[in-house]
Amino acid sequence: MPAGPQLIRDGVLRLIVASHEGEIxxxxxxxxxGVLEAVNYTSLSYIRLLDAIENEFGVYLDADEGGEALGTVDGIVTAVLAELGSDAA
Known part of the structure:
Protein backbone atom coordinates (compact mmCIF):
# COMPACT_ATOMS: atom_id res chain seq x y z
CA MET A 1 0.00 0.00 0.00
CA PRO A 2 1.76 3.18 -1.15
CA ALA A 3 1.68 5.96 1.38
CA GLY A 4 2.93 9.50 1.10
CA PRO A 5 5.55 10.96 3.41
CA GLN A 6 2.99 13.01 5.37
CA LEU A 7 0.80 9.96 6.01
CA ILE A 8 3.86 8.02 7.18
CA ARG A 9 4.94 10.94 9.40
CA ASP A 10 1.48 11.22 10.94
CA GLY A 11 1.44 7.48 11.58
CA VAL A 12 4.92 7.49 13.11
CA LEU A 13 4.00 10.37 15.43
CA ARG A 14 0.84 8.55 16.50
CA LEU A 15 2.86 5.39 17.21
CA ILE A 16 5.49 7.34 19.15
CA VAL A 17 2.83 8.73 21.48
CA ALA A 18 1.07 5.38 21.85
CA SER A 19 4.26 3.42 22.52
CA HIS A 20 5.20 5.85 25.29
CA GLU A 21 1.82 5.09 26.88
CA GLY A 22 0.44 8.55 26.21
CA GLU A 23 2.92 10.24 28.54
CA ILE A 24 3.85 12.60 25.72
CA GLY A 34 11.29 15.33 16.72
CA VAL A 35 14.18 14.12 18.90
CA LEU A 36 12.93 11.22 21.00
CA GLU A 37 15.63 11.52 23.65
CA ALA A 38 14.56 15.13 24.27
CA VAL A 39 11.11 13.94 25.40
CA ASN A 40 12.60 11.31 27.74
CA TYR A 41 11.65 8.46 25.43
CA THR A 42 12.61 5.22 27.17
CA SER A 43 14.30 2.18 25.69
CA LEU A 44 11.15 0.14 26.38
CA SER A 45 9.07 2.71 24.51
CA TYR A 46 11.54 2.53 21.64
CA ILE A 47 11.21 -1.26 21.43
CA ARG A 48 7.43 -0.91 21.47
CA LEU A 49 7.69 1.69 18.71
CA LEU A 50 9.77 -0.53 16.43
CA ASP A 51 7.29 -3.37 16.96
CA ALA A 52 4.35 -1.05 16.25
CA ILE A 53 6.02 0.22 13.07
CA GLU A 54 6.46 -3.34 11.87
CA ASN A 55 2.80 -4.09 12.59
CA GLU A 56 1.49 -0.84 11.09
CA PHE A 57 3.65 -0.48 8.00
CA GLY A 58 4.90 -4.03 7.46
CA VAL A 59 8.57 -3.03 7.59
CA TYR A 60 11.32 -4.10 9.97
CA LEU A 61 13.64 -1.41 11.28
CA ASP A 62 16.81 -2.70 12.91
CA ALA A 63 17.74 -0.50 15.87
CA ASP A 64 21.36 -1.64 15.68
CA GLU A 65 21.69 -0.73 12.01
CA GLY A 66 19.61 2.45 12.24
CA GLY A 67 21.64 3.97 15.02
CA GLU A 68 21.08 7.60 15.87
CA ALA A 69 19.01 8.18 12.73
CA LEU A 70 16.18 6.20 14.31
CA GLY A 71 16.22 8.55 17.29
CA THR A 72 14.30 11.24 15.43
CA VAL A 73 10.93 11.40 13.75
CA ASP A 74 12.52 12.43 10.45
CA GLY A 75 15.01 9.57 10.63
CA ILE A 76 12.30 7.03 11.33
CA VAL A 77 10.10 8.37 8.53
CA THR A 78 13.04 8.24 6.10
CA ALA A 79 13.80 4.65 7.13
CA VAL A 80 10.17 3.56 6.77
CA LEU A 81 9.90 5.18 3.34
CA ALA A 82 13.16 3.54 2.26
CA GLU A 83 11.95 0.13 3.41
CA LEU A 84 8.59 0.59 1.72
CA GLY A 85 10.40 1.56 -1.46
CA SER A 86 12.66 -1.48 -1.32
CA ASP A 87 9.69 -3.76 -0.66
CA ALA A 88 7.99 -2.44 -3.78
CA ALA A 89 11.03 -3.20 -5.94
Missing part, protein backbone atom coordinates in the same frame (compact mmCIF):
# COMPACT_ATOMS: atom_id res chain seq x y z
CA UNK A 25 1.89 14.28 22.97
CA UNK A 26 2.56 14.89 19.30
CA UNK A 27 3.04 18.55 20.23
CA UNK A 28 5.70 17.59 22.81
CA UNK A 29 7.62 15.63 20.20
CA UNK A 30 7.35 18.36 17.59
CA UNK A 31 8.37 21.05 20.11
CA UNK A 32 11.63 19.13 20.64
CA UNK A 33 12.37 18.95 16.93
Missing amino acids: SVQDVEAQG
